[in-house]
Amino acid sequence: MSETNFNIKIIYDQMNDGKVIFTYKGDISSDLITDALNIVEEKLRNEKSKNKIKRRIYYVLVECLQNLYHHKDKPPDLINLGNNFAMFVLSKGNDSSYKISTGNFITKDKIQILKDRIDQINSLSAKELKALYKLVLNNQEFSEKGGGGLGMIDIVKRTKNKLSYKFHNFGNNDYFYMLNIKVD
Template sequence: MKYIYDLHRIMIQEDLILVYEGEFTQEITKSVLSMTERNMESMGEESSIKRKVFNVMVECLQNICKHAEEAIEDAPNSAIFIVGKRDEEYVITSGNPIRNDKIALLSAKLDQINGLDKEGLKNLYKEIIRNTELSEKGGAGLGFVDMARKSGQKLEYDFHPVTEKTSFFSLQTRVSRMAGMEA
């Protein structure tokens, strides 16, 4: 039972306010968003900050659901979603299995987004909207662009090999809690 204490201690040390690991469904996604929203309201967080955090959370959760819908036969259909709160920022982290054949394209999209400034992100967003037929599943990288725009920060990411066919994709976005830091 010591692992419960260890987990609790780590959550306090890392300022984690929400951790969910498992299968993600629309109902679970709604619950995660609702719990975080209530938590932020109880802490008296500013509306503009809540909107940014909520937007980033929605994009992360949609990304998890998108990849969960893709059958990955040799990987568990399990993902993780974490929200942490520090003095100056919220840290939204997600992780999910992804097929290795998608890593190069995903890395290229994320590197392109991270290489742009505020104006470049705005232009890329408009370009994707104009030139891409978006399906319900997305896939054009619009969500990542939106996360970078709303957070005003680079998107941190990593791929950890799991099997010959899959890796675990981790994504972290930071949203400043400082007033007047509109992205």
């Protein structure tokens, strides 16, 4: 299948691998985030992992959902999806690790900045991440959407795992951005 007709359903199916704890695709709203976090918290109670891991999963999910809420772009006109469409999956691997995957549309102009930022964060040692975290925390700037630019730094700092990502082209200017985070 070519990149241009890559299908949302196939991406979603790929994301839903392992033992799925929670999965969603559709419009993202503040209320949806509240409800999803409630359900995930309830489901995590039944998991046998340490509280420390459960807290980390919840934390990463909070950041990921905020990122989706603030930074998703609308789907291409040809695709019949809501303007606030995004997807996310929390699943458990064969080992004791968990995976959080998110997907949202993004316009081409933002890709390079995003790639550079993730690659930079992935390249840093724990000590460097902590220093960067404090530097960004302590600068007064907020982006126009209220994000502090800290989310991904803090996710990697806490999970100590690198972020993996992919961009699928959906025509000229539209891409689908997939982010995977392992929590173990």
